[in-house]
Amino acid sequence: MRPSASMREAYGRTLVELGERHPEIVVLDADLSTSTQTFLFAKRFPERFFNVGVAEANLMGVAAGLASCGKLPFVSTFSVFATEKGLSQFKQSIAYPNLNVKVVVTHGGLSVGEDGASHFCLWDLAVMRSLPRTTVIVPADAVETEQAVRSLVRHRGPAFLRLPRAKTGLVYGEGYTYRGERLEFRIGGSVVLEEGEDATVLATGPMVVEALEASEALRKEGLRVGVVDVHTLKPLDERTVLEAASRTGFLVTAEDHSIFGGLGGAVAELLAERRPTPLKRVGVKDEFGKSGSWRELYEAYGLTSRHIQQAVREVRGMAR
């Protein structure tokens, strides 16, 4: 078993560290700071933390006003509330005027678990990815979360970063290393974790771990399956996706999100226009979901290593 760690806690810790060096950082939350972990920042910098209460429209608007006066707002709540209740405000008050606001949401996808469908947001990536000027990031684990949050401070413009609720398996070593090699997080990039020959799995968020396990299992069947951590959905690392398509001929996408419009959607759009390639999308299939533990839900809705393995076998059966 690989060790697991909370991406939310990594976010909360990193925010405090950044707050020490960046007086322009302000943090806003909508009555969920103990869940999103922004309470850590609130304790350290109470004068730079604003809890707007259960009011996500106002949350986005207040952040817009702060950003327009030179502050760097990090805005946190659950994904379902940020992107469904605060969408109009994110669009008009933040993205359209290109303001430097970082929306970091937690409780993305089915990883929410027991709270059930009212709290799932299985279309946030589709919605946010379609907004102009908006960068969309989905880290794979706690280590990458820290790197991604740091990179947001250097980035200018609206950004959306999505974290799960669950503690999920670690992909990277301390300080962002993989198999001993030190990596550098670049918005708009991706990380090739396994080189493949027979197929490639493009995964994002907690599904990267599932993809690595699928690749390992398939090796026993004699298949060399590549794995790419697509940590930035927008701008998508098109070159790496197209190279994987050319090199391995078959692609699978894997995400804790609807198969519509997220990573699977982005890759399908790219391939259809630039390099038609057999593709299978692993994700939630046009459903709202139900209550259950997140592992049970991943099983029930087809988001495990086993489902990725099956998708690889199926895609390889498709004509090229």
Place this chain on the structure above:
Amino acid sequence: MVVFDRKSEPHTPSLLRELEEKARTIRRDSLIMTTEAGSGHPGGSLSCADLLSVLYFHHLRYDPANPAWEGRDRFILSKGHACPALYSALSLAGFFPREWLRTLRRLGSPLQGHPDSSSTPGVEASTGSLGQGLSIGCGMALAGRLDRREYRVYVLMGDGEMDEGQVWEAAMFASHQRLDNLVGIVDRNRIQLDGFTEEIVGLEPLAEKWRAFGWNVVEVDGHDLRQVAEALDGAEGVKGKPTVLLARTVKGKGVSFMENQVKYHGTPLTREELERALGELGG
């Protein structure tokens, strides 16, 4: 740097005459612009023309040559559809050439159909989808307090806009945060797109609502320039809570056949109507 700063000038008859002249030009411009564009919102532009005149030519501090000057007062037109009036005021204040006005709503124009801060110098926030301006104003007021700056923040809202839940989220937040550097102004012309506010979803008692949300409420005649100027001055002395001006106005104010007519919320005048209207406005 030449800062426009006339706030402390006494409200003499000559100042008021000057503000009246500016309001007249704002009304004329708004009607010409919307007729030229073939679309837009003349009625609500006319109802807020006097408010904008007092703000831009007496009360606000700004530098038209440096719209990003950090010490400037911020004005947000939350009822973004009244932007013809705002664009007119900004052009008169020197933020951009008067010639731009005739390009309103055309492809490639810096004057969008609703205000956009990244397209137009002097526009502080992108608005148009109603209900969002007061929240942005709260953020600006918080930033001013964090940075210990003296600027003040003004947000002009429509009365139909009071239907939006976000206005009340922001209202509750502003008083909780004691944002006494924030002033809301409600253009209470009693008409929204589909009809009279009190017939669609009644707003009254509106003053009591704002008071209950923790605001200092000042009711003024929104066409009485002296009253508006005095209310804005008075708000600066109110500490520990935000102030809202409920400005009683007339939709279509200044043109007899437009006044209190629902139709002119979102319908520009025909060429013939425009000639008549400009004749009535004079100047």
